[in-house]
Amino acid sequence: MMVQKTKQVEALTSNYAAAYAVKAVDVDVIAVYPITPQTTIIEKLSEFIANGELNAEIIHVESEHSALSAVVGASATGARVFTATSSQGLEFAHEVLHIASGFRLPIVMAVPGRALSAPISIHGDYSDVMNARDTGWVIYIAATAQEVYDTVIQAYKLAESVLLPVMVAYDGFLMSHTMEPVELNDEEEVRSFVPRAARPYTLNPRRPVTMGPLASPDWYYELKYQQVLALREAYKAAAEVDAQYGRRFGRRYGLVEGYRMEDADYAIVVYGGAAYGNAREAADRAREAGIAAGVVRVRLYRPFPTEEVLKALEGVKAFAVVDRAIMFGSPAEGPLYKDIATAMYIHGVDKPALNVIHGIGQRPIYVEDMYKIYAALRENPRRGVVFMGVRI
Amino acid sequence: MTLPKATELPIGAVIPEPGSTRRNTTAGWRTLRPVINDERCVRCQLCWLYCPEGTIVEKKGVFKVGGRTYDVRYEINYDYCKGCGICANECPTKAIEMVPETP
Ligand code: SF4
Numbered sequence: 001m002m003v004q005k006t007k008q009v010e011a012l013t014s015n016y017a018a019a020y021a022v023k024a025v026d027v028d029v030i031a032v033y034p035i036t037p038q039t040t041i042i043e044k045l046s047e048f049i050a051n052g053e054l055n056a057e058i059i060h061v062e063s064e065h066s067a068l069s070a071v072v073g074a075s076a077t078g079a080r081v082f083t084a085t086s087s088q089g090l091e092f093a094h095e096v097l098h099i100a101s102g103f104r105l106p107i108v109m110a111v112p113g114r115a116l117s118a119p120i121s122i123h124g125d126y127s128d129v130m131n132a133r134d135t136g137w138v139i140y141i142a143a144t145a146q147e148v149y150d151t152v153i154q155a156y157k158l159a160e161s162v163l164l165p166v167m168v169a170y171d172g173f174l175m176s177h178t179m180e181p182v183e184l185n186d187e188e189e190v191r192s193f194v195p196r197a198a199r200p201y202t203l204n205p206r207r208p209v210t211m212g213p214l215a216s217p218d219w220y221y222e223l224k225y226q227q228v229l230a231l232r233e234a235y236k237a238a239a240e241v242d243a244q245y246g247r248r249f250g251r252r253y254g255l256v257e258g259y260r261m262e263d264a265d266y267a268i269v270v271y272g273g274a275a276y277g278n279a280r281e282a283a284d285r286a287r288e289a290g291i292a293a294g295v296v297r298v299r300l301y302r303p304f305p306t307e308e309v310l311k312a313l314e315g316v317k318a319f320a321v322v323d324r325a326i327m328f329g330s331p332a333e334g335p336l337y338k339d340i341a342t343a344m345y346i347h348g349v350d351k352p353a354l355n356v357i358h359g360i361g362q363r364p365i366y367v368e369d370m371y372k373i374y375a376a377l378r379e380n381p382r383r384g385v386v387f388m389g390v391r392i
Numbered sequence: 393m394t395l396p397k398a399t400e401l402p403i404g405a406v407i408p409e410p411g412s413t414r415r416n417t418t419a420g421w422r423t424l425r426p427v428i429n430d431e432r433c434v435r436c437q438l439c440w441l442y443c444p445e446g447t448i449v450e451k452k453g454v455f456k457v458g459g460r461t462y463d464v465r466y467e468i469n470y471d472y473c474k475g476c477g478i479c480a481n482e483c484p485t486k487a488i489e490m491v492p493e494t495p
């Protein structure tokens with residue numbers, strides 16, 4: 001007789017969703033340092049361990065630099081590891097980000113994005129995540145608690161197949177501390193989906209290897225180029241993992257998501273939850289007002305899904321990219337905008353694209369703001385940067 | 393010597409076997425190489441003394457150079473010489489010339 005498994009749905013914050021996914025994949029070692037808005041992930045994981053629901057070693061460290069260093073060490077021995085951080089914590093661990101990717105360790109880290117100091121802001125934006133974009137990590141940016149749960153599971157499969165560390169980012173507070181219904185997978189199923197794969201090299205006294213040697217000019221460039229190749233491979237692998245996950249658990253997202261893009265003339269390109277939700281609502285309103293509006297959400301941020309983004313924007317007359325981070329002194333201050341502009345330039349695509357910086361330090365992004373962007377795109381398709389919602 | 397390509401190196405810059413430093417050469421970043429002119433060398437030992445890498449080798453033997461006979465000769469181990477030029481700078485008889493490396 002077939003045993004009918006009932007679906008388990010829980011009301012979870014995105015932080016808790018991340019913790020549930022970490023429990024489902026059965027990690028061995030967790031090291032984290034409390035920092036807002038990440039802290040509740042580790043609270044939940046500690047609870048799981050205390051209740052005997054998760055058999056993992058939790059390392060109490062004295063900083064985020066140590067947290068990432070500890071999981072680097074643990075991962076080097078072949079353990080499945082997890083860590084999480086935000087904002088200054090991610091900055092403090094920045095040095096180790098490069099070490100983790102250089103060592104090609106399949107570390108998974110959750111990052112509810114938060115604004116950077118100074119001045120201190122505990123509120124959400126993506127300045128921290130964007131500062132980590134060139135560190136050789138795979139970076140996902142999820143838009144719902146459900147997606148956070150699904151993506152953390154996918155992240156382990158991807159990380160362990162291409163041997164790269166993976167970051168799963170989402171909106172600080174707007175997602176990390178707000179609840180949504182999340183459908184949880186059967187844990188046995190998850191573990192069979194993400195089996196522990198043998199790694200080519202681990203620290204093992206019976207088979208000694210050296211990790212972290214010095215590389216003279218004869219060697220360093222080749223090893224860095226290896227990472228370039230690994231990220232290119234990760235681009236294909238990420239799509240494959242998403243497809244496999246969809247077949248097994250019934251939910252998939254693609255690397256880039258589109259909303260009402262089939263016949264859209266004007267598009268807003270976003271990342272993260274709040275921006276995507278509001279942009280979709282604004283697109284619906286714009287459609288009612290006769291503007292053929294659509295939304296494109298970039299889910300995989302590194303490696304950058306150039307093909308998918310170009311394809312999504314193929315039919316539009318003009319578009320705007322809403323960035324929730326500032327790259328000071330850049331030709332255009334938004335990081336996603338810069339990536340898309342580069343992708344278009346390389347592929348000989350030329351169309352008006354506006355960069356809208358918004359939601360910095362959790363400045364509210366209203367549906368009305370997004371609607372105004374659509375209206376502006378139709379009236380006056382142009383290039384350049386707009387700082388929306390700031391008093392100037 | 394041809395070095396392995398990017399795709400041939402172990403993943404993650406791992407050195408997969410212990411003790412490999414015994415046969416690793418460490419002179420890959422040298423752009424100039426010191427060449428000793430044995431005719432001009434007066435065996436003062438200063439280059440040997442000053443070389444920060446210890447890559448100048450003192451060879452014992454009977455060496456006839458011009459009209460003289462020496463019981464020692466200085467040679468450079470190019471597997472480890474970094475090309476810093478200190479030896480050439482210190483040599484009192486300007487017996488050491490720094491010559492460009494060709495790739
Ligand atoms: S160039 Fe420098 S390393 Fe080479 S032999 Fe002279 S002193 Fe030693």
Ligand code: SF4
Nearest residue numbers: 433434436437439483
């Ligand atoms: S310093 Fe010059 S002269 Fe003295 S031993 Fe070396 S090469 Fe010969």
